[in-house]
Every structure is written in C-alpha cells, then in structure tokens.
Amino acid sequence: MKPFAHIGIALIQAALLVLIGPLVTGFVQKLKARLQCRQGADLWQPYRDLWKLLHKQTVQSDTASPFFHAVPVLVLAATVTSATMLPVLWVPSDPSALPLGDAILLLALLSLARFLTAIGALDAGGAFGGMGASREMTVGLLVEPALMMVVFSVAIAAGTTDLGDLSARRNILTTMSWQAPDLLALFAMLVLMLAETGRIPVDNPDTHLELTMMHEGMLLEHSGPGLACIVLATHTKQLMVLTLAAVLFFPIGLTRSMMPFELAVALAAFAAKTLIFAIFLGLVESSYAKLRFFRVPQFLGLGLLCAFLSLALRVL
Amino acid sequence: MKHLRGLVLAVVRLGHLVTLAFALGGAFIAIGVLRSRAAPLHVTLPKLFPFADMSLSVDGLSAFFLLIISLGAAAAALYAPSYIRAHVRAPLIQTFALNGFVGCMALVCCANDALTFLLAWEGMTLASYVLVVSDIRSEENARAGLVYLVMAHAGTAALLVVFLTLVTHAHAFDFPSLRIAARSLDGSTRTWLFMLALFGFGAKAGVVPLHVWLPMAHPAAPSHGSALMSGVMLKVALYGLFRFGFDLLAPHSGPLPASWGWTVLFLGTVSALVGVLLALQQHDLKRLLAFHSVENIGIILIGAGLAMVLDTGRGTSQLATLALAAALLHSLNHAAFKGLLFLCAGSVITGTHERNMEELGGLARRMPWTAWLFLLGAVAISALPPLNGFVSEWMTFQALVLGGARLGGVSGLLAGVAASILALTGGLAATCFAKAFGVTFLGRPRTSHAEHAKESPAPMIAGMLVLAGACVVLGLVPGYVIGLLDRPTSELLSGVGSSAVVIAHGPLVLTSRSAPVGLVATSISVTAVAALFALIAIVAWALRSWPSRVARRLEPTWTCGMKPSSRFDYTATAFAKPLRLIFAALYRPRREVVAETGASPYVLERLSYRGEVVDLAETVLFARTKQGLKAGAEAIRAYSTGRIHGYVGYLLVTLIVTLLIFGKG
Numbered sequence: 001m002k003p004f005a006h007i008g009i010a011l012i013q014a015a016l017l018v019l020i021g022p023l024v025t026g027f028v029q030k031l032k033a034r035l036q037c038r039q040g041a042d043l044w045q046p047y048r049d050l051w052k053l054l055h056k057q058t059v060q061s062d063t064a065s066p067f068f069h070a071v072p073v074l075v076l077a078a079t080v081t082s083a084t085m086l087p088v089l090w091v092p093s094d095p096s097a098l099p100l101g102d103a104i105l106l107l108a109l110l111s112l113a114r115f116l117t118a119i120g121a122l123d124a125g126g127a128f129g130g131m132g133a134s135r136e137m138t139v140g141l142l143v144e145p146a147l148m149m150v151v152f153s154v155a156i157a158a159g160t161t162d163l164g165d166l167s168a169r170r171n172i173l174t175t176m177s178w179q180a181p182d183l184l185a186l187f188a189m190l191v192l193m194l195a196e197t198g199r200i201p202v203d204n205p206d207t208h209l210e211l212t213m214m215h216e217g218m219l220l221e222h223s224g225p226g227l228a229c230i231v232l233a234t235h236t237k238q239l240m241v242l243t244l245a246a247v248l249f250f251p252i253g254l255t256r257s258m259m260p261f262e263l264a265v266a267l268a269a270f271a272a273k274t275l276i277f278a279i280f281l282g283l284v285e286s287s288y289a290k291l292r293f294f295r296v297p298q299f300l301g302l303g304l305l306c307a308f309l310s311l312a313l314r315v316l
Numbered sequence: 317m318k319h320l321r322g323l324v325l326a327v328v329r330l331g332h333l334v335t336l337a338f339a340l341g342g343a344f345i346a347i348g349v350l351r352s353r354a355a356p357l358h359v360t361l362p363k364l365f366p367f368a369d370m371s372l373s374v375d376g377l378s379a380f381f382l383l384i385i386s387l388g389a390a391a392a393a394l395y396a397p398s399y400i401r402a403h404v405r406a407p408l409i410q411t412f413a414l415n416g417f418v419g420c421m422a423l424v425c426c427a428n429d430a431l432t433f434l435l436a437w438e439g440m441t442l443a444s445y446v447l448v449v450s451d452i453r454s455e456e457n458a459r460a461g462l463v464y465l466v467m468a469h470a471g472t473a474a475l476l477v478v479f480l481t482l483v484t485h486a487h488a489f490d491f492p493s494l495r496i497a498a499r500s501l502d503g504s505t506r507t508w509l510f511m512l513a514l515f516g517f518g519a520k521a522g523v524v525p526l527h528v529w530l531p532m533a534h535p536a537a538p539s540h541g542s543a544l545m546s547g548v549m550l551k552v553a554l555y556g557l558f559r560f561g562f563d564l565l566a567p568h569s570g571p572l573p574a575s576w577g578w579t580v581l582f583l584g585t586v587s588a589l590v591g592v593l594l595a596l597q598q599h600d601l602k603r604l605l606a607f608h609s610v611e612n613i614g615i616i617l618i619g620a621g622l623a624m625v626l627d628t629g630r631g632t633s634q635l636a637t638l639a640l641a642a643a644l645l646h647s648l649n650h651a652a653f654k655g656l657l658f659l660c661a662g663s664v665i666t667g668t669h670e671r672n673m674e675e676l677g678g679l680a681r682r683m684p685w686t687a688w689l690f691l692l693g694a695v696a697i698s699a700l701p702p703l704n705g706f707v708s709e710w711m712t713f714q715a716l717v718l719g720g721a722r723l724g725g726v727s728g729l730l731a732g733v734a735a736s737i738l739a740l741t742g743g744l745a746a747t748c749f750a751k752a753f754g755v756t757f758l759g760r761p762r763t764s765h766a767e768h769a770k771e772s773p774a775p776m777i778a779g780m781l782v783l784a785g786a787c788v789v790l791g792l793v794p795g796y797v798i799g800l801l802d803r804p805t806s807e808l809l810s811g812v813g814s815s816a817v818v819i820a821h822g823p824l825v826l827t828s829r830s831a832p833v834g835l836v837a838t839s840i841s842v843t844a845v846a847a848l849f850a851l852i853a854i855v856a857w858a859l860r861s862w863p864s865r866v867a868r869r870l871e872p873t874w875t876c877g878m879k880p881s882s883r884f885d886y887t888a889t890a891f892a893k894p895l896r897l898i899f900a901a902l903y904r905p906r907r908e909v910v911a912e913t914g915a916s917p918y919v920l921e922r923l924s925y926r927g928e929v930v931d932l933a934e935t936v937l938f939a940r941t942k943q944g945l946k947a948g949a950e951a952i953r954a955y956s957t958g959r960i961h962g963y964v965g966y967l968l969v970t971l972i973v974t975l976l977i978f979g980k981g
Contacts, residue, residue: 007844011848057867058866059870060871062871063872066684069868073853073856077849077853097821098841099841100844108706111743111746115750122753122754122755125678127884130890133886133891134891141744141746142743146736152720153732156717162839225861297898
C-alpha cells in the first residue's frame with residue numbers, strides 16, 4: 001500500500017502546482033500592470049482565459065499530422081509528471097518502493113515537454129512555428145547544462161540528486177549551511193529562472209510578434225482546449241521552476257509529517273517563497289528590455305559561469 | 317530473365333534467413349552464458365596454422381556483445397530482403413557480405429587468441445567495405461570506401477603492434493597467456509600499449525578526431541548495413557577496448573592507472589560534444605545519424621572512462637560498477653535506437669528515393685509507421701524519459717555526480733564538467749532530432765518525391781518494430797536487462813555485480829546505491845514514471861474533451877494572408893542557424909549568396925544561397941597530414957632518379973646503417 005500512498009501524495013502536490021500555476025502568472029501580470037501605473041486585469045484572469053479556451057472550438061491546420069492533436073495533452077502530461085518529482089509541502093520520510101523525486105528526471109521530463117512542443121510547432125508547416133521551435137530549443141539546450149550544474153553543485157554537497165533527500169539534508173547537515181558556492185549557485189539559478197520561465201530579457205510572454213517570438217510562436221497553431229492544455233502546462237512549469245529554486249536553496253518549512261499544523265506551516269512557507277520569486281520575476285520584467293536573440297547566449301553565459309564557479313568552489 | 321531474378325531473390329531471402337537463425341542462436345547462447353555462473357564457454361577451432369592454436373571463448377563480456385550483435389542482426393535480417401528487392405543493387409553480394417559481416421563481428425567478440433581476433437577483425441572490415449561500395453556505385457562512395465579502408469587499417473596496424481608485443485613476451489597467441497605476459501610488463505610499457513590499443517579501437521569506433529571516415533562510410537552502405545555498422549560494429553570496437561583496458565592489459569592487482577581512465581573520459585566527452593554539434597548541421601538524414609553515432613560512442617566512453625577512474629579502491633568500487641553498467645547498457649541501447657533510426661531512414665529512402673531532408677516533408681501522413689517509429693527512436697536517442705536512452709544516461713549522470721563528490725578536488729570538478737557537457741549533449745541531440753523529425757516527416761511535402769511517398773512493405777516495418785520494441789522494453793523495465801550485466805561487470809571490475817548496485821531495490825527501481833559514508837542513494841523508477849505519465853495523459857485527454865463538444869475544424873495554416881505552400885515550412889538549415897552562429901568558432905560556417913540581376917540592378921532575377929560548415933578534424937588535422945605526406949613524397953621524388961645504380965646504392969646505405977644501429981646484440 002505504501003508506494004501508492006507516496007505516489008498519491010506526489011500527485012496531490014503536483015495538482016497543487018497545476019492549480020496555483022495560473023495564479024502566479026496572474027500575480028506577475030498584476031504586479032507589472034501596477035508598476036506601469038495601470039490597473040491591470042485581476043489575479044484570476046488566467047483562470048478565466050483557460051475556462052474560455054476550454055469551451056472553444058478547435059481549429060486545426062489542414063496540413064498537420066494526426067500527432068498534432070495529441071501534442072497538447074502529452075506536453076501537459078510530461079509537465080505534470082515532472083511536477084510530481086518536486087517536494088512542495090511534504091518530503092517522504094522513508095524511502096519509497098517506487099521512488100519519485102530525482103532532479104535529473106525532473107529536468108529530463110521538462111525537456112520532453114519542450115521537445116514535444118517543438119515537434120507540434122513544426123507540424124503545422126508555418127514559418128512562425130518553426131522559428132519559435134528553433135529558438136526555444138536553442139535557449140533550452142543552453143539553459144539545461146547550466147541548470148544541471150546548479151543542481152550538481154548542491155547535489156555534490158548533499159551526495160544525492162533526490163530533491164526530497166537534498167532538502168532534508170540542507171535542513172540537517174551543517175556542511176550544507178549557506179556558503180559562497182550557494183550564493184553563486186543561487187545567482188545562476190535566478191538568471192536561468194528568467195530563461196526557463198520564458199520571461200524578459202530572454203523571451204516575452206505577452207506577445208507573439210515575430211521579433212520576440214519564442215515560446216508563443218510555437219503555440220500559434222494551437223487553439224481551443226488544446227491551447228488551454230499547453231498554456232496550463234506553461235503556467236505549471238513556471239511555478240515548478242520557482243519551487244525548484246526554493247527546494248534547492250530555501251527548503252525551510254518542508255515537513256515530513258502529515259500533521260495539519262505542520263502542513264499549514266509548509267503551505268505558508270511555500271506561498272511566501274513563491275511570492276518572493278514571483279515579485280523578482282515581475283520586477284525584472286518591468287525594468288529590463290528584451291535582449292536581442294543573439295545576445296541571449298551571453299546572458300545565459302553569465303548563469304553558466306556562476307554555476308561553474310559554484311561547482312568549482314564546492315569540490316576544490 | 318524473370319526466372320533468374322526470382323532465383324536471385326530466393327537466394328537473398330534464404331541468405332537472410334540464415335542470418336536470422338544465426339542471430340537467434342547467438343542471442344540464445346548469449347543469454348544462457350549471461351545468466352549462468354559456469355566457466356566461460358570454450359570451443360577449440362581446427363588448427364589452421366602450424367604455429368598457433370585457435371579457439372573461441374564466450375565469457376560475460378563476449379556474451380553481452382554477442383547479444384548486441386544478435387539484436388542488430390535479427391532486425392537487419394527481417395528488414396533486408398524487401399529493402400534489397402526495392403533497390404536491386406548487387407543483391408547477392410550484399411547478402412553474402414552481410415552474412416560474413418555478422419559472422420566476423422561475432423567471431424571478434426568470441427575470439428580467445430590474437431590470431432582469430434585479428435583475422436575476424438580484418439574480415440569484419442572487408443565485409444563492411446563491400447557493403448559500403450556495393451550499394452550506390454558513385455565516385456563519392458568509392459572515396460568513402462577508400463577513406464574507410466585506410467583508417468581501419470591504420471587502426472589495425474596499431475592493434476598489430478600491441479598484439480605482437482604481447483605475443484613476443486608470451487610466446488603464445490592465446491588470451492590467457494597474453495594476460496599473464498602483460499602482467500609482467502612494467503607500468504609505462506603497459507600504458508603505451510593501452511594508448512596504442514585506444515588508437516586502434518578508437519579509429520574503428522569513430523572517436524574524435526579519428527571519426528572522419530564514419531560520416532562518409534556509414535551513409536553509403538544499404539540502410540540495414542548502416543544500421544549494423546553504426547549500431548553494432550562500433551560496439552565491437554568498444555568490446556576490444558573493454559577487453560584490453562579492463563582485462564588483458566590490466567594489472568594483476570590494484571587499480572588501473574589513472575591516466576587510462578582520464579584519457580578515455582576526455583576522449584568520450586569531446587566525441588560526445590563534437591559528434592552532436594556536427595550532426596546538427598547535416599541535412600542528409602543518414603549522415604546526420606552517422607554523426608550521432610560519434611556522439612553516442614562518446615557517451616559510452618564517458619561511462620567506461622569513469623569506471624576506470626573510479627576503480628581505484630578508496631570506496632568507489634560500487635560507483636565504478638554503476639559507471640560500467642551504464643556504459644554497457646548504453647551500448648545495447650544505442651544498438652537498438654540507432655539501428656531503428658537507420659532502418660527508418662532506409663524506409664524513407666525506399667519510399668522517396670531521397671536522403672536530403674530539405675527535399676522531404678509531410679511524410680507522417682504518407683508513411684505513418686515509419687514516422688512514428690522514427691519519433692520513438694528520436695525520443696530514445698535524445699535521452700528523454702521514459703525510453704531507453706534516458707536510463708543509461710541517468711546512470712552515467714549519477715556515476716559522474718556521486719563519483720565527483722567522492723573524488724573531490726580537480727578530479728571532482730572534471731567529473732562535474734563532464735556531467736554538464738553530457739547534459740548539453742542531450743539538449744543538442746533533442747534539438748537535432750526535433751529538426752530531423754520535424755523537417756522530414758511534418759509540414760508539407762517539399763518535392764514531388766515526398767508527395768508521392770508510399771509506406772514500406774511489412775517485412776521492413778517488422779524489422780523496425782523489433783528494435784522499437786527493444787527501445788521500449790529497455791526503457792520501461794531496464795532492471796531485467798541490468799540483471800544480465802552482472803557477469804560482465806563483476807568480471808571486469810573486481811567488485812560486486814551490477815544488480816547488487818543498480819537494482820538493489822528491486823527490478824523496477826534504479827538506484828545509485830553507494831556504500832560510502834555520508835552519501836545516500838538516489839533512486840528512480842522509470843516504470844512508475846511511465847505509468848504516471850500515461851495516467852495523467854488519459855486524465856488530461858478526458859478533461860480536454862469534456863467541455864467542448866464541437867467537432868474540430870480544419871483550416872489552412874495562417875501564412876500572413878498569402879497562399880500557403882511548402883516554401884513557408886521552416887527548413888533544416890534555418891532551424892539550425894542559431895546554433896551555427898553561437899558555435900561559429902567550431903563550425904567556421906561559410907556562406908555564399910549570389911544575386912543575379914537583370915538589366916537594372918534593382919531587379920533580382922535569381923538569388924542562390926550556399927552554406928556549409930566544416931569538420932575541424934577533417935580540415936585541420938587530416939588535410940594537413942595529407943599535405944605533409946604529399947610534400948614528403950614530392951621531396952623524395954627528387955632522389956628517385958629511375959636509375960638502378962642509385963637504388964642499389966640506397967639499399968646498401970640502408971643496410972649498413974641498420975647493421976650499425978641494431979647489429980650489435
């Protein structure tokens with residue numbers, strides 16, 4: 001029975017991320033609006049958009065293959081499966097018979113989602129989809145090794161890449177207390193976070209103009225419920241990246257017990273950490289301009305360099 | 317004439333049935349040996365030469381590579397008759413060459429003496445050479461065959477030196493004697509011999525910078541031949557490397573020299589990165605796949621090198637087992653997915669007579685089986701879960717990270733950097749296959765070849781399905797195969813077998829269990845993840861279909877108000893352009909735009925674009941070597957006068973100098 005209880009809890013945590021994901025987007029949009037002295041739509045607007053899309057008719061390109069119809073569902077499924085790896089509130093205290101929670105698996109599943117989205121974008125046979133796919137894959141492959149290096153930098157100190165164990169060890173071990181490598185890794189993570197969530201200065205989530213398009217360009221040919229699935233996956237992924245940063249660097253509040261009080265504390269801590277990272281995203285997006293696409297590698301190079309230095313400081 | 321053709325096809329079919337029977341028999345023997353704990357299977361061969369006994373021996377390592385050969389050969393045997401029938405190029409020669417090729421590969425892996433090994437090795441090279449030059453008779457293929465032969469023989473020459481050095485010490489040809497003789501050699505001699513062996517096997521396995529022949533020769537063979545060359549023959553070369561590095565040349569007790577492991581790890585990392593970067597810029601489907609073989613050989617070498625580095629005692633022996641198991645498993649995985657991809661490429665060529673993906677497109681609707689099986693292979697080779705490529709790369713990652721943590725210092729940093737490069741490689745591979753699959757199979761057909769493509773006959777699809785099935789099984793329940801790795805891992809490393817490390821928590825869970833204090837295990841269950849993925853996908857599908865009951869509407873793709881045509885489809889060149897600019901230092905891209913204007917300079921009549929990237933190994937290393945050799949030959953020519961007296965004089969001088977140097981003892 002036990003492995004199924006573990007998987008059940010992992011699914012509940014993933015469901016939490018899926019449900020709250022749009023709210024975080026709504027919050028960032030609201031924050032941006034206020035910083036630009038606008039009223040802005042209210043926090044729940046992303047949910048209304050999703051609801052509206054779910055009830056619309058699907059219009060599909062007549063040149064697309066049958067696979068196109070399955071792409072949104074598979075992208076959402078890959079993202080949500082990836083989300084089950086994250087300890088959001090609760091960390092399993094004893095090893096499970098069917099373990100979930102490996103950071104490498106989490107990043108690989110996110111890559112799967114990105115790969116499937118790119119395939120879908122090429123399917124309709126429009127230049128915009130192809131361009132978006134090409135750029136998104138390029139940025140993705142530059143972000144992934146740096147993100148891995150950040151994870152390794154923390155994992156080498158903890159001796160595991162299991163996110164649950166890792167966060168638990170950070171709370172217990174003195175060798176895992178904050179040091180210079182953590183600062184560098186956190187800085188790298190913040191740079192990479194902007195790229196992974198598809199925000200300015202790397203990508204602009206608000207438009208799909210040709211000059212800026214990356215992620216939005218890939219979604220042009222999706223419509224109705226299919227588009228809703230992909231948009232929901234995007235919201236979820238954004239919150240996942242924020243949560244991953246929180247788990248790697250500030251695993252405060254994560255609980256091992258199922259007591260209501262501790263779960264409430266964990267939920268409050270989760271909300272606080274997400275809020276801080278979301279404010280960071282909103283502030284950066286309001287104060288910087290989008291980089292030219294071929295400047296992005298240099299920007300990401302900053303992240304890569306910090307991640308490398310962090311790893312070097314950790315092992316040397 | 318018609319009867320003759322029927323007869324030829326019957327012989328072809330019969331020949332491939334023999335291959336199939338041989339493959340099934342090989343798999344049976346291999347699994348039997350891998351599951352047993354008995355002494356290696358030993359067969360004495362008839363005495364062909366008066367000076368040496370020849371014999372075969374199947375131990376764990378041999379059996380595992382025999383399994384790889386059997387998997388590839390079985391799929392190729394199912395696939396080949398229909399392929400040969402569709403192409404009709406030297407059907408009989410190709411059938412015999414294929415049989416000889418598979419047989420020689422099996423002999424290499426089972427050889428128990430230097431003579432059998434070298435003879436089979438040479439046979440393998442020649443049989444595959446026949447496959448390379450017999451398919452399409454063009455000047456380009458003849459040149460590819462020549463380069464292949466030269467590189468393969470340069471490697472064989474190095475191997476010959478290694479073997480002869482050992483034989484002179486052992487006074488015998490059989491491996492057990494050579495093993496004992498190697499132990500009596502001093503450390504630096506053994507290191508020299510290992511580096512020579514690494515060169516010899518590396519030239520055959522396509523390790524950068526010795527890979528230049530590979531993207532020429534592999535695409536030239538018929539597609540099932542390419543599948544065997546890329547998926548299986550390269551592994552046979554790696555078998556040789558494993559046999560020498562861990563077994564024949566290894567010291568009697570104590571760790572392997574650190575320089576061996578780090579050299580292999582370094583070459584592996586470079587090969588992985590360079591292979592995939594060059595693959596990204598290819599538009600020829602088979603050439604692209606050939607470059608990916610360089611990448612995957614690199615990934616296997618990362619695992620192997622790491623196993624050598626970690627097998628130094630100091631509590632890392634379990635991680636060494638993990639790394640070696642990862643390398644061996646990736647060898648099998650690569651045989652499955654690369655074989656599958658080459659067979660799919662062959663199916664595309666059969667259906668369209670076109671290899672350039674810029675001329676294809678829209679094949680998913682016309683060749684659905686080929687398309688979806690290619691996608692499966694693409695997901696597997698990009699190391700994306702839940703298929704088999706991910707499993708072995710995950711194990712490599714774990715070994716690198718935990719090994720890095722354990723080694724610490726500069727070694728730890730190097731392991732960490734190798735891990736990040738492996739991650740970069742995975743991302744590049746995913747990009748490359750998004751391009752390859754998207755441009756070839758999706759969108760609109762770009763030419764009439766692609767528009768009138770037909771699905772391949774059932775036997776070809778059956779061949780692909782065998783390998784696709786292997787990809788899925790190895791991905792979803794890898795634990796059962798890792799159990800088979802027990803024997804080779806415990807033979808090569810003096811530690812516990814792989815199943816005691818990797819599947820310590822049951823066959824459905826992979827773990828990096830490592831005894832050292834302060835390190836805990838990381839575990840994943842690909843099976844559980846795949847089940848979760850399927851469950852969530854079903855729920856998501858239901859949720860999507862539930863609110864909107866309106867049927868789908870099909871409309872043309874939006875192309876800014878213009879009439880949609882295939883010219884709106886993104887091309888492979890354009891898709892890879894950002895990377896061409898980012899990695900320009902490595903690619904040295906050349907670009908040539910010619911604008912032809914009419915009477916007025918403002919009226920453009922034709923605009924032609926040509927672009928290419930270079931392989932630095934080819935242009936810098938090999939072109940310069942070739943230049944140097946040519947210059948040397950020119951210099952010598954001044955002294956070859958053509959008069960017989962002169963040559964007799966040279967001979968005398970050489971003889972006297974030789975006697976002066978070597979004649980004393």
